[in-house]
Amino acid sequence: MPPASRTIALVLAAGLALSACGAAGEPPRRAGSGSASAAKASPSPAPEPTECPDGELIEAVEIPAVHADPVHIPETTVGGEKVPAVTIPGVDIPAQRVPAQCVEEKPAPGGCLGAVRIPGTSIPAVSLPGVRIPGVRVGGLEAEPVEQEAVAQEAVVQEPVSQPEVCQSRPSEEGEYVASVYRPSLYRPSLYRPSLYRPSLYRPRVCNDEGECIPEVKVPSVSVPSVSVPSVSVPSASLKSYVAGPGQVIKGDDQIAYNIEADVLFDFGKADIKPEAEKSLTELAASIREEVPSDAPVKVDGHTDSKGDPASNKALSERRAQAIAEWLATKGGIDRSRLRTTGYGETKPAVPNTRPDGSDDPKARAKNRRVVVSASRS
Incomplete structure (x- = not known):
């Protein structure tokens, strides 16, 4: 030395x-040099990182899409009266994503x-819409409506x-x-967002003495899986x-x-x-x-x-x-x-x-x- x-x-x-x-x-x-640079356009959002030169990469968490087919109730005739066809909507929840981040x-x-x-970071909210099997009253027969309310999980947020x-x-x-x-x-x-579940719905078959029936209807249950985002430590x-x-x-x-x-x-x-x-x-x-x-x-x-x-x-x-x-x-x-x-x-x-x-x-x-x-x- x-x-x-x-x-x-x-x-x-x-x-x-x-x-x-x-x-x-x-x-x-220089005079006025401060004011010349003061008004700058706000930066556009940074793209999601794939690597972090100055810190650890926090991997993205993929949340899969959820799909349930619609249920079609066909047209039927009871006591000479037509019961029109009805389609109960299905469920389509797009895939969600907790984006990748960098430890700074x-x-x-x-x-x-x-x-x-x-x-x-946060796990986004998710909801399953309510569903209803309509009631039918025809030819002296009656099938009561069956309903299930919407269910939801709120977003889960963790501050920096x-x-x-x-x-x-x-x-x-x-x-x-x-x-x-x-x-x-x-x-x-x-972070953890619990699973979400909407129970199945069932309207039973109702028949008269002539053997004419209002058919049974089943709407399957729908579930959204739980989501976990691992902890991060430095x-x-x-x-x-x-x-x-x-x-x-x-x-x-x-x-x-x-x-x-x-x-x-x-x-x-x-x-x-x-x-x-x-x-x-x-x-x-x-x-x-x-x-x-x-x-x-x-x-x-x-x-x-x-x-x-x-x-x-x-x-x-x-x-x-x-x-x-x-x-x-x-x-x-x-x-x-x-x-x-x-x-x-x-x-x-x-x-x-x-x-x-x-x-x-x-x-x-x-x-x-x-x-x-x-x-x-x-």
Whole structure:
């Protein structure tokens, strides 16, 4: 590891507090730029996912269609009087579906455990219509009507559940103890819609002395099967405590992170790596190869200060993260497939961008302009 006095401030952290909850960009804010982007069309609904790059896929639950044939009562004659034919409607309930979803695990900078959300879901309502076998009064015979009321099951709804991002505190000096952080497990209970049943209906046959009859009628029972949606859980997670080392060179048992001030790497408002940063990046890549398993993913997170509009800051932080990842892939000996980049813009400041009285703090903003490279050591 390079000593703390070298050009680059390498901060090795058990999750890394420096990046815990960071900041962004540099380009001057243009007048009116906020209002120009304020009115945006509401996004169209996202398509149902087939995979979830940032979280678990919750499989869809298919609910089969239900069909019952209509019952036809043919025309008949009793005592010289015609009884017209009647058709009792059948049942057709289309197939239903509880759509697939993604557990949402937000990316987080080193020293933070990202926010997690299990979206809400529901099993739709279902009903079976009422049914009636009509009565008949003809030729001195009478068959009473028979009825069965509609039956229904209401929708079953489960609200979303979530846990917010949690971050370790930023060490301010050598030897400072930085406590562990813990994100509790998350659980969405299973859902269950009971089966639905409409009993069979029967109107008995009625006959006179001449052997003429009003025929019997049977309407079979109809049932809708029960539906279950499995529970979903996300296990708890934690980052271990650590003690800041000389010059805030910090390395935890399970995580390592490197905090590099952007001013060392880039000119103001730019994303082109400065030639003089090559030596520091070479040292960084050597440390990654030594400290991190060769198959472990490596995160590269860009941050800016609060100068400039948020959209420009986010774009700048993304370009800077991509520039460092590209350097690590082409010159640092880190396999490109291991690298993951995220631009946080000004949303995760390491320190406040302003003084307590609200005035600008250029030195603090310089600390917020940074790139954080982190990985698991286990």
